[in-house]
Amino acid sequence: MKKLSIIKTITLLFVLVLIFYGCFGGYWFSSEQDQQATQNQIEPELNISKSDSKHQLSDISHNAPLQAALPVQKDADTTNKGKMDYDSDWCIAAKDLNQQDIDYYHRELEDWNLSSGRISPPLLDGYGADRSQYLVPYMASTYDALWQQIENDNEYAMIAAFGRYDFDIESQRKIAQRLVVKGHTGTALSHLVQIELNNAEMIYKKTGQMNADIEEHIYKALAYTAFGIKRFDLDAAFTYIIMVSSADFPPELKPLYSLGKDNKINNYINELEELIDKARTIGNVIIAPPDEGPKAAKHDFETSLAYLSRAYGYELQALKGVLPDTTGAMLEASECVQKQMEFFGDLERGRSRAK
Template structure:
């Protein structure tokens, strides 16, 4: 049996592939048979269940770090946690769990990580209720209903898109942004397949996807980044479509400007809902470690792809060409355990 860290790599990668096959909008499948996608989705779901059983046999999760708001720890979390007591480790797990809830990182039972099972109970009441009742709860801005709607197989594409946008407005950055990134990249690929040339519409879709990635990183959540990496993986590209070539004339300033437009839109919509600006939602210190772990896992699984992505290197919110000490340390543990 591989170590806990190796299980974590496989788990995150597999869940990412699940998203690829589940969240493809119908437009991306036009003119092609959906059966291969269904077969792959079913196969991947079985793999997730097997990995989950394996993970449940582990006695404890890879320790999380916990920070006090007055501490200026930043990127040094890996050094601080080395001397943690058992109680501190337990407290940090609770901090990480609360952060998952705050950012909307809760997967329905068929797809959730064993490490998130304690949060799955929050959406359990919505998983099997009738679609009309679920939608009614979602329309009242019940975040757990919206998160469930976004993942239900029987939910219409339009309803899922709406749920993702609504969750984003309410402050979620995990499943919501991941869905929106997948949507934009899928639409870009579909449009390119129609004419094999990069149009302004295709460029706009890809720029939108990077704006979501940049915004997610700014909120210390790598979910949108993970979705982009998976969606643009060479295995999922066809018709000679190159995301980098599609945005060859777009620079970092343009991506940042589109991200700022997104933030302005979010705040404008939040104002109409009588909600404070998104920047007023505090990002807990535990987010730094959770973010760094996600980055390390992405490097371990897609290191070459990330390094060669011109688009990702244009994102100014985070320098993906540089690894912090803690990311490097965790990445070393991942590779040694694989």
């Protein structure tokens, strides 16, 4: 436990940083020393206790990742003899590429998935996607041992904390923000979206009406979602859509009705990006621009967008309706996305006939 004078100094510094950096706070600048200093000093948002956090995290941890819903395209379509080169403008791996290039595509995609943190903690029954194996040792660690790994910037340990009930929501928020600074998009952004929407819902259930705090949480959720979309990652968008389209989510909180398209979302997105860029500069973290990502990432984005367009078309259009035009344009169904949608339809009809 820190001495009282140190606590007061840290608390004062935190308040000043919060005022200076605006709505998203100063968690983005977490070095190992920063984490140790603030770990027990910042009051959790809405005074969420550990018992309350456990209830929320139970709901959060059972949201399946987007990739788990996508059809697997591992084998080449041998009936299609006209194959394309990997570096050409192909669309559907299983139809357009030979088996060697399909294997390369999956290796490249797997490397990108790991580097962008698209790893989900195993569920309570032990089930998880293949990449959850990287988190298994950390899920079994003691609380103190896991915190030590997190303070050493172990990214797998950080992600594992999202599936642990002994990590309160505020700690998880700071960990997720640190991961985003390090270049993660998938699980980290999804978790931040979940936290913001859960907070908005909790406040609404207490007050029964919209207020500035609720709007701020919704804007933050949209900013995190937009940040992922602009980096060819739809995991946060999938999480957002799943949560706001659920039957128990108050319709009054859906941005299509409560916020509409205005300049505030632009301000939140710009502030978020400025904070992340500044934190990366301070921490000497170098991240390649989104348009320099691997070809597999962009094709996976198209595949994910095709799935969302088929399964959640209305909700996707509602999300597009409140995002800035440049970000919303990335959710337009290109010619390739339309081909992917037709391909998914053919797969579904084939499975139905096989039953």
